[in-house]
Each structure stands twice: as C-alpha cells, then as structure tokens.
Amino acid sequence: MEQSWKQAKSVFAAALSAPLVWLVLFFLLPLAIVWAYSFGHNEGLTQIAITGTFKNYARAIEPLYLKIFLKSAWMAALTTFLCLVIGFPVALAITFASQKAKTWLLLLIMLPFWTNLLIRTYALIAVLRNEGYINKGLEAIWTLAAKIMPLQPFQPLEMMHTNFAVVVGLVYVHLPFMVLPLYSALDRLDKSLLEASLDLGAGHMRTLFKVVVPLALPGIASGVLITFIPALGAYLTPDLLGGPDSQMIANVIERQFKRANDWPFGAALSFLLMYLTFVAIAVQALLGRKKGAQA
Amino acid sequence: MPKRSPPGPLEYLRRWQMQAWLAAVGVFLYAPLIALMAFSFNDSRRNIVWKGFTLKYYDKAFNNSSLIEAFANSLTIAALCTVLSVALGAMVALVLWRFRFPGKTVLDGALALPIVVPEICMGVAMLVFFAKVLPWPVGLPWPLNLGAITIAHVSFSFPFVAVVVRARMASFNREMEEAARDLGAGEWRTIKDVILPHMAPSLVAGALLAFTLSLDDFVITFFTAGPDTVTFPVKVYSMVRFSVTPEVNAASTILIVLTVILTAVALKLQGDPAATAGAHGDGK
Numbered sequence: 001m002e003q004s005w006k007q008a009k010s011v012f013a014a015a016l017s018a019p020l021v022w023l024v025l026f027f028l029l030p031l032a033i034v035w036a037y038s039f040g041h042n043e044g045l046t047q048i049a050i051t052g053t054f055k056n057y058a059r060a061i062e063p064l065y066l067k068i069f070l071k072s073a074w075m076a077a078l079t080t081f082l083c084l085v086i087g088f089p090v091a092l093a094i095t096f097a098s099q100k101a102k103t104w105l106l107l108l109i110m111l112p113f114w115t116n117l118l119i120r121t122y123a124l125i126a127v128l129r130n131e132g133y134i135n136k137g138l139e140a141i142w143t144l145a146a147k148i149m150p151l152q153p154f155q156p157l158e159m160m161h162t163n164f165a166v167v168v169g170l171v172y173v174h175l176p177f178m179v180l181p182l183y184s185a186l187d188r189l190d191k192s193l194l195e196a197s198l199d200l201g202a203g204h205m206r207t208l209f210k211v212v213v214p215l216a217l218p219g220i221a222s223g224v225l226i227t228f229i230p231a232l233g234a235y236l237t238p239d240l241l242g243g244p245d246s247q248m249i250a251n252v253i254e255r256q257f258k259r260a261n262d263w264p265f266g267a268a269l270s271f272l273l274m275y276l277t278f279v280a281i282a283v284q285a286l287l288g289r290k291k292g293a294q295a
Numbered sequence: 296m297p298k299r300s301p302p303g304p305l306e307y308l309r310r311w312q313m314q315a316w317l318a319a320v321g322v323f324l325y326a327p328l329i330a331l332m333a334f335s336f337n338d339s340r341r342n343i344v345w346k347g348f349t350l351k352y353y354d355k356a357f358n359n360s361s362l363i364e365a366f367a368n369s370l371t372i373a374a375l376c377t378v379l380s381v382a383l384g385a386m387v388a389l390v391l392w393r394f395r396f397p398g399k400t401v402l403d404g405a406l407a408l409p410i411v412v413p414e415i416c417m418g419v420a421m422l423v424f425f426a427k428v429l430p431w432p433v434g435l436p437w438p439l440n441l442g443a444i445t446i447a448h449v450s451f452s453f454p455f456v457a458v459v460v461r462a463r464m465a466s467f468n469r470e471m472e473e474a475a476r477d478l479g480a481g482e483w484r485t486i487k488d489v490i491l492p493h494m495a496p497s498l499v500a501g502a503l504l505a506f507t508l509s510l511d512d513f514v515i516t517f518f519t520a521g522p523d524t525v526t527f528p529v530k531v532y533s534m535v536r537f538s539v540t541p542e543v544n545a546a547s548t549i550l551i552v553l554t555v556i557l558t559a560v561a562l563k564l565q566g567d568p569a570a571t572a573g574a575h576g577d578g579k
Contacts, residue, residue, distance in 0.1 A: 005396035011482045012394055019387035019453065020402070027409055027450045030420035033427065086323075089316050097308045105317075107562070112324050114558050118513050118528045119547040122535050123327035126334070133330060136344075175324065194305060233413025235514050240535065250415040250514075257419050257518070267423075270416040277413055 038267035048263055056268035065252065065269070072248040073276070075163070075238075076231035079170040083178040083227050084220070086171070091182035092212070095189070106183070113176035121240050124172060128165050128241070130156040161243030169237040174230060178223045185219015186212070218288060225284045229277050249273055332551065335544035352541040353549075362546055365530035371438050372526060373509040376448040380505035381498055383449065384456025389490070391457070392464040409451045410458070418518035421447045425519060433521060440524055447519045448509040455508060456501035463497030464490075496564070503561040507554070 005012040038057070040050035059065070094105045112120060127133050135156040142154040159165050189212065197207040213220070235250035242248075249269065256266025307313045335353070339346035356362055390396075391403060409417065421443075425431050431443040467490070475489045513528040520529050527550065534543050 002393060002395045005394040008394075008482045011486065012390065012396070015386040016390045019383045019390075019457075022383055022449065022453070023387075023405060023409075026424075026446050027417075027420075028405065029428070030424035031408075031412075031416070033423050034416070034420045037423065086320060089313060090320050093308050093313050093317055096305050101308060107558075108321065108324075111555065111558060112328065114507055114511075114554050115328065115551055116511050116513075116528060116547075116554070118531055118535070119331070119550060120328070122531070122543065122547060123331040125535070126331060127327045172323070172327075175320075191305060198305075229411065229413065233415050235415050235418075236532075250413070253415050253419060257422055263423065266419060270413075270419050273413055274416050277411060281411060 034267045035271055037264050038271050040264045040267075042262060042264060045261075056265045057272070059265060060268050060272055068247065068249055068252055069272070069276075072232055072250075075167060075170065075246075075248060076228050076234075078167055079174060079231045080178075080224050080227045082167070082171045083175050084182075084224065087175055087178040087182055087223070091179050091186050092208075094179075094183050095186040096191075106180075109176050109179050113180075117173060117236060120173060121169060121236055124165075124169050125160065125240065128159040128168070130158065130160065132159075134159065160241065161246070163242070163246045165241040166238045166246045166248075169241045170231050170234060173234075173237060174227045177227045177230065181219055181223040181226055182216070185216045185222075188219075189215055221284050221287060225280060228280060232276065232280075233273055328551065331544055332548045335541055335548045337541060340541070352545040355542050356545040356549070359542065361525070362527075362530055362542075365525045365527045366546075366549075368441060368524065369510055369527035372441050372445050372448060373506045375438065375441070375445045376452055376509040377502050377505045379445070379449045380452040380456050381502045383453040384501055384505075385460050385494065385498060387453070388457040388460035388464065389486070389494075392461055392467075406454045406457060409454045414512075414514040417447075417451060418515045421450075421515060422518040431521070433523065443521070444516055444519050444524060444526065447515050448512060451512075451515065452505040452508050455504055459501040459504060460494060460497045463494060463500075467493050499564050500561065503557060503564075507557065510550075510554075 036050050037048055039052050039054070040048045041053060041055065043049045090105075090109070094102055094109075097105060125132070129135075138157065139154045142151065145151060146154075159168075193211055193215070194207055197211045198204070202210065232248075233250050234248060235254060238246055238248040238251055239254075242251075250273070253266050253269045253273070256262045256269065260266075308317075334345075336348050336350065337345055338349035338351070387402075387406060391399065391406075425443045425447075429443075431440075434440070435442070471489055471493075472485055475485045480488065511528070513532060516526050516529055517532070520526060527546075531543060531546060534540065
C-alpha cells in the first residue's frame with residue numbers, strides 16, 4: 001500500500017525536491033515563456049512586448065499557414081497508415097515466431113530505432129538522390145534494355161526534395177514506433193481464440209479482421225498515436241529530404257525562431273502544434289474509455 | 296530425412312508470403328544503413344560507384360579536429376545527462392511509486408509532458424530560455440560550456456528513466472519492505488538495502504536509454520547549441536547540408552557501431568528483448 005507522504009516527510013521531501021525543481025525550472029518555465037510570447041509582438045530587434053494580443057494566432061490560421069498545418073497532418077496520417085500496413089504483418093509474424101526467432105526479429109526491428117535519426121536520414125539521401133542507388137540501378141536496367149530496343153537517354157527519377165521522399169523518410173524513421181506497440185498488444189492475445197476461429201472455418205483474412213484486429217485495437221491505437229505525434233512534429237526529415245513545397249509545420253516554426261526572427265508568431269505556431277498533439281492524445285484516451293465501457 | 300511438415304495454422308513465419316514481407320521490410324530498414332557503411336570504405340570522392348577499398352576517409356574523419364571535438368562533446372554531454380537523468384528519474388519514480396500526496400496526478404501529468412511534447416516545441420522553448428532567462432556564458436572551460444545542452448537533454452531524458460524505473464517497481468513485493476521495517480530498518484536504510492537493489496536493473500536500463508536519447512538528439516540540441524558547442528549530430532547536419540561525402544559515411548559508421556555495441560550491452564544486461572519490448576515501445 002502506498003503510504004501517506006506525512007509518514008516519511010524527510011524522505012519524501014529529499015526525493016521530490018530535485019526532480020520537481022528541475023521539471024519546473026528547466027521545462028515548464030521555458031514552455032510558459034514561449035506561451036506568454038505567443039500573446040506578444042516584436043518591439044525593436046530583441047524586445048518582445050507581451051500585450052495579450054491574439055494577432056499571432058489569427059495569422060497562424062491564415063490560409064497560407066493553415067495549409068501547412070493541414071499538409072503536415074495529412075503527411076503524418078499517411079505515414080501512420082503506411083507504417084500500420086507495413087508493420088502489422090511484421091508484428092504478427094514476430095508474435096507467432098518461436099522464442100529464439102522472436103528475440104532476433106525484435107532486435108532487428110529495434111536496432112535502427114536506436115541508430116541516430118540524422119544518420120538514418122542521411123542514409124536515405126544516398127538512396128534517393130539523382131545519383132543514388134535507386135537511380136543507378138534503374139540506369140543500369142535502362143542501359144541494358146536500350147541494347148534491345150531504341151530508348152531515350154536515361155532520365156533519373158527526381159525523388160529527392162519531393163513529398164514522396166519526405167513520406168518515405170517518415171515511414172523509414174517511424175516504422176519501429178508502430179511495430180513495437182503492435183507486437184506487445186498481439187503478444188497478449190489469447191491464441192486459442194484464433195485457433196477457434198480457424199477451426200470454425202473462417203479464413204486467415206477473416207480471422208485477422210474479425211478476431212485479431214478488434215482484440216488488438218488498444219495496441220493499434222497506441223501504435224497509431226506513438227507514430228502520429230512525432231511524425232506530425234517532424235523537423236529533420238522534411239528539412240533534409242523535402243523541397244520548398246514539402247515543408248512541414250516544424251520547419252515553419254524553426255524559420256520564425258532562426259531566420260525570420262519573429263518569435264511571437266513562432267511561439268503561437270508551436271503552441272498550436274502542441275494543442276494538436278494534446279487533441280490527438282485526448283481523442284485516443286476517449287476512444288480507449290469508450291472501448292473499456294463496452295467491454 | 297523426415298519430410299518437413301506443412302506450416303501449422305498459426306505458424307505465420309513459415310509461410311512464404313510472410314517471409315517475403317519480412318525480407319522486404321528488412322531490406323527497407325537495413326539496405327540504406329548497410330550501403331552507408333559499405334561506402335565509407337569506398338575509394339571515390341563522388342561516392343557513387345564502388346572504386347575499391349580504402350580506409351582513408353576514416354583517417355580523414357579522425358584527423359578532422361572539429362568532428363572529433365563534436366564527438367567528444369556528444370559523449371561528454373551524454374555521460375553527464377545519464378548521471379543526472381538516472382538520479383532525477385529514480386527519485387521521482389520512487390516518490391510516485393511510494394507515496395500518496397496531494398498533487399500527485401498533476402506531477403504525473405507534468406512528467407509525461409516532456410515525453411509527448413513535440414521536439415520542435417521543446418527546442419524553441421530551450422532556445423528562448425537560454426536566450427532570455429539564463430544566458431549561458433560563452434567561453435566557459437570544458438565541460439561547463441556544455442551546460443545548456445546538458446540541461447536541455449536531462450529535461451527530456453529523466454522522465455523516460457522515471458517510466459522505466461516505475462515499470463520495474465511495479466513488481467516489487469511490498470512485504471519485503473514491511474519485513475525490513477519489522478527487523479528494525481529505518482526509512483533510509485529500507486531504501487538503500489531493500490528498494491534500491493530491486494530497482495538496480497531498471498537503473499541500468501534507464502541509464503542506457505538516457506545515454507542513447509542524448510547521443511541521438513538533434514532537434515533540441517540544434518536550438519540550444521551555441522557556435523562553440525557543437526555536438527556530433529549538429530556537426531554531421533552541417534556536413535550533410537553541404538554535401539554527401541565518404542567522410543560523413545565514416546563518421547556515421549563509427550556512431551552506428553557504437554550504438555550497436557551499446558544496444559548489445561543493454562540487451563545482455565536486460566535479458567530477453569521479447570520481455571522488455573513493451574517497455575521500449577511505451578517508453579520512447
């Protein structure tokens with residue numbers, strides 16, 4: 001049983017004080033300042049006057065920025081969907097693998113996840129660029145084909161600096177985020193339910209959609225959330241792989257704070273992004289509660 | 296030789312469709328990284344076609360003093376961040392696990408914030424904080440010059456450590472604590488001799504998590520770093536912006552190898568990853 005803090009005041013105070021001070025001073029205070037700035041405006045080059053204006057938020061929902069928000073949400077949603085489609089069979093295979101294979105497969109999924117994000121993105125640049133491995137491979141095939149039939153000279157596929165590259169990059173980076181929660185949900189599943197479904201004549205696909213998916217729904221939801229949130233706020237992937245028209249919201253925020261030097265507007269944008277994140281979490285919590293109430 | 300039985304209904308791993316799918320995902324995840332590592336040994340500046348084996352880009356990377364300095368900075372920050380995060384994370388986990396107190400839900404929620412808040416938001420918050428509230432003096436002796444980045448890293452790492460430690464403490468048998476107390480141990484003694492030993496594996500896991508998180512972070516560091524405090528990812532970023540060179544490949548390969556070793560150590564210490572995968576999935 002948990003004990004009341006009054007029973008061991010010295011231990012309680014000693015253990016709580018340092019983390020609490022740290023959290024307030026080095027996390028909540030910085031966020032609070034940004035929040036305050038979002039209601040201010042630039043005065044001169046370095047001064048920011050906090051006037052309680054909503055001008056920055058009004059500007060953030062102008063069509064130009066609203067479009068970037070919608071685009072970011074769409075790219076994150078597409079990424080999440082692709083991760084789910086690609087990752088679900090992988091999680092399923094791991095769940096039903098032998099103990100030894102399970103260990104190795106999990107390791108294989110987790111290893112890229114522990115590798116530096118920048119390095120993984122850099123590795124993708126070398127694959128996707130005009131002189132990259134894909135284009136070199138295509139060129140080789142093309143040259144071979146050109147010997148048999150007359151063909152135009154090879155034109156490399158422009159993949160870098162496109163939305164396509166950004167989505168590929170986001171899927172590449174976030175796939176483990178999806179597979180691990182899916183696996184932990186599927187692993188808890190009662191396997192005899194699947195066997196019963198198969199015994200009673202349902203096919204594999206039918207069993208999957210009628211039995212496995214409904215039972216694993218909480219795990220799927222948490223995988224979706226864990227993938228969607230970082231994808232929505234992704235900065236590095238669109239920055240390095242995307243072109244001028246594939247900027248996501250994080251890139252716009254960075255620009256306000258670094259080059260454009262419009263901190264109040266950047267602050268408003270980053271808080272809107274944060275609210276979107278909280279909405280996503282709240283929606284998931286609500287869905288989870290509904291599910292719990294039905295069961 | 297006995298004929299292999301056809302795959303059972305649930306042996307998905309033995310179906311060729313599933314094997315093909317897994318192989319494709321494996322290629323997708325690993326081919327870019329393996330190509331990156333292979334081409335770090337490629338004797339060609341343009342780094343497109345294989346021209347023969349060389350170690351000269353490793354030589355170059357090791358002689359690139361700014362790259363080495365950035366690497367040393369990253370390791371120093373990661374080490375400092377690990378020590379502080381484990382201490383703070385363990386303390387707050389202990390408080391949340393052990394005590395009933397007013398405001399517990401609020402603390403719990405606030406502690407989840409650094410985990411869920413988008414990196415970019417935390418990055419700009421740190422930028423503003425170190426620009427306006429606590430301007431970090433320039434030109435401090437090493438390692439004090441890394442203070443701002445270390446503080447930022449601890450802020451996002453220690454809640455992760457707390458998650459790992461709390462997960463471990465859930466399996467603690469409180470009767471052990473009562474037994475210790477019956478046998479005359481005081482509060483502090485109980486913590487030191489009974490609770491801490493149970494916590495130990497999660498402290499190691501938390502330490503490795505904090506170390507990797509710190510070493511891996513780019514976005515928050517990018518906003519916190521000054522011109523004279525460059526970390527490895529920030530340095531690589533500026534090199535990548537410039538061009539794709541074998542030198543970056545060599546430096547990246549070193550970091551990948553380091554990560555693989557760290558992961559191997561972590562798994563050895565933690566045991567079966569199948570048992571801990573859930574904690575990682577929820578944790579990161």
